[in-house]
Amino acid sequence: xxxxxxxxxxxxxxxxxxxxxxxxxxxxxxxxxxxxxxxxxxxxxxxxxxxxxxxxxxxxxxxxxxxxxxxxxxxxxxxxxxxxxxxxxxxxxxxxxxxxxxxxxxxxxxxxxxxxxxxxxxxxxxxxxxxxxxxxxxxxxxxxxxxxxxxxxxxxxxxxxxxxxxxxxxxxxxxxxxxxxxxxxxxxxxxxxxxxxxxxxxxxxxxxxxxxxxxxxxxxxxxxxxxxxxxxxxxx
Amino acid sequence: xxxxxxxxxxxxxxxxxxxxxxxxxxxxxxxxxxxxxxxxxxxxxxxxxxxxxxxxxxxxxxxxxxxxxxxxxxxxxxxxxxxxxxxxxxxxxxxxxxxxxxxxxxxxxxxxxxxxxxxxxxxxxxxxxxxxx
Numbered sequence: 426x427x428x429x430x431x432x433x434x435x436x437x438x439x440x441x442x443x444x445x446x447x448x449x450x451x452x453x454x455x456x457x458x459x460x461x462x463x464x465x466x467x468x469x470x471x472x473x474x475x476x477x478x479x480x481x482x483x484x485x486x487x488x489x490x491x492x493x494x495x496x497x498x499x500x501x502x503x504x505x506x507x508x509x510x511x512x513x514x515x516x517x518x519x520x521x522x523x524x525x526x527x528x529x530x531x532x533x534x535x536x537x538x539x540x541x542x543x544x545x546x547x548x549x550x551x552x553x554x555x556x557x558x559x560x561x562x563x564x565x566x567x568x569x570x571x572x573x574x575x576x577x578x579x580x581x582x583x584x585x586x587x588x589x590x591x592x593x594x595x596x597x598x599x600x601x602x603x604x605x606x607x608x609x610x611x612x613x614x615x616x617x618x619x620x621x622x623x624x625x626x627x628x629x630x631x632x633x634x635x636x637x638x639x640x641x642x643x644x645x646x647x648x649x650x651x652x653x654x655x656x657x658x659x660x661x
Numbered sequence: 662x663x664x665x666x667x668x669x670x671x672x673x674x675x676x677x678x679x680x681x682x683x684x685x686x687x688x689x690x691x692x693x694x695x696x697x698x699x700x701x702x703x704x705x706x707x708x709x710x711x712x713x714x715x716x717x718x719x720x721x722x723x724x725x726x727x728x729x730x731x732x733x734x735x736x737x738x739x740x741x742x743x744x745x746x747x748x749x750x751x752x753x754x755x756x757x758x759x760x761x762x763x764x765x766x767x768x769x770x771x772x773x774x775x776x777x778x779x780x781x782x783x784x785x786x787x788x789x790x791x792x793x794x
Contacts, residue, residue: 462717465727468739469692469713476693476738492710504714505721 439484442474445494452498457615458505466501543609550602557596564588677707677715679758682724682743682751689728689742692716716741724750 438446446467453463470491477487491497564585677699684690684698696712719725724747729737743751 465739466713466717469716472691472738473693473696473709473713476691490709492708497710497713500710500714501717504718 438471438474441484441488442471445488445491446471446474448494449498452494453501456498456502458502462505470497539609539613543606543613546602546609547606550599550606552599553595553602554599557592557594557599560592560595561589564592673707674711676758677711678719679751679754681712681715681719682747682754685725685741685743686748686751689740691730691738691740695741719747722750723747 449470450463450467453466458466473491474484474487478484568585680699681695684695690698692713695716696709699707699712716725720727720741723744725741726744727739727741730740732738
């Protein structure tokens with residue numbers, strides 16, 4: 426049902442709104458949230474400003490209610506990190522690319538597994554790359570070494586071209602492994618950053634610092650769902 | 662006072678999800694509309710900074726889906742609507758809420774004047790009685 430990536434940004438946007446939205450986008454990018462998600466989040470907030478303005482709500486009041494950019498970004502980060510923890514998380518679907526898979530792994534809290542994997546792949550990558558480089562050098566140098574200096578097993582060894590091909594393959598696989606390690610490390614960093622931001626009390630409740638202040642503004646909680654508001658909604 | 666605020670806040674978080682799903686059962690809605698509608702329900706009033714992330718979380722779980730719709734007054738809006746999975750979730754939460762409310766009401770209606778602590782330090786078990794209103 427989700428259709429195109431449309432944003433409601435308008436050219437006459439107030440500079441404060443533009444700044445708020447830009448800062449929010451920056452924070453969300455730094456939090457490692459997926460690009461598609463960020464586009465829709467920004468569209469929501471951008472639309473919120475437009476709608477508030479259209480009903481005559483003051484900009485200061487809208488900004489006040491939204492809270493600090495960092496807090497809002499943190500709330501999104503926590504909400505989406507919690508969302509990743511459930512099985513069969515709907516719209517996110519199955520990870521399609523290696524990058525998606527790694528992101529899921531870090532968001533799902535499997536950081537230890539990912540760290541071990543990084544070490545193993547990294548070690549293998551370095552070994553393969555070194556083998557490839559040494560093998561290629563050996564294949565290039567050996568023909569110029571006097572045969573009397575060579576061990577008989579080396580003289581009767583594989584042809585130079587085969588050695589070169591194997592060395593190149595080894596180096597290529599080693600290089601690929603190291604690229605994967607780089608990706609792993611980035612995901613690990615993102616994962617650690619998310620863990621640091623998502624304090625346990627917030628993860629449990631999806632709560633922001635701002636909400637802790639809200640009860641005093643809105644009175645006490647009665648243990649009933651406020652039907653009139655819902656009925657008003659249904660009548661619209 | 663801070664304890665009560667924390668308690669209120671924790672309670673609201675859980676209920677907010679139920680209320681958002683209940684709102685969207687009737688018809689799809691866009692962010693601002695959902696936020697202002699929840700703000701009308703004073704005890705539940707939550708900041709935009711809570712409701713918007715919650716909407717994204719519910720969408721990620723597959724309980725809500727989004728679509729774009731043209732607006733009379735301006736550019737298109739992103740609407741949220743309940744999915745089949747979301748409807749199931751709503752039914753589950755409604756059942757849980759019913760049970761919880763009944764249970765808490767029964768505890769609150771318990772006649773506190775009657776039980777006296779026995780010599781063994783135990784409070785005699787009494788059938789809960791509803792308060793007369």
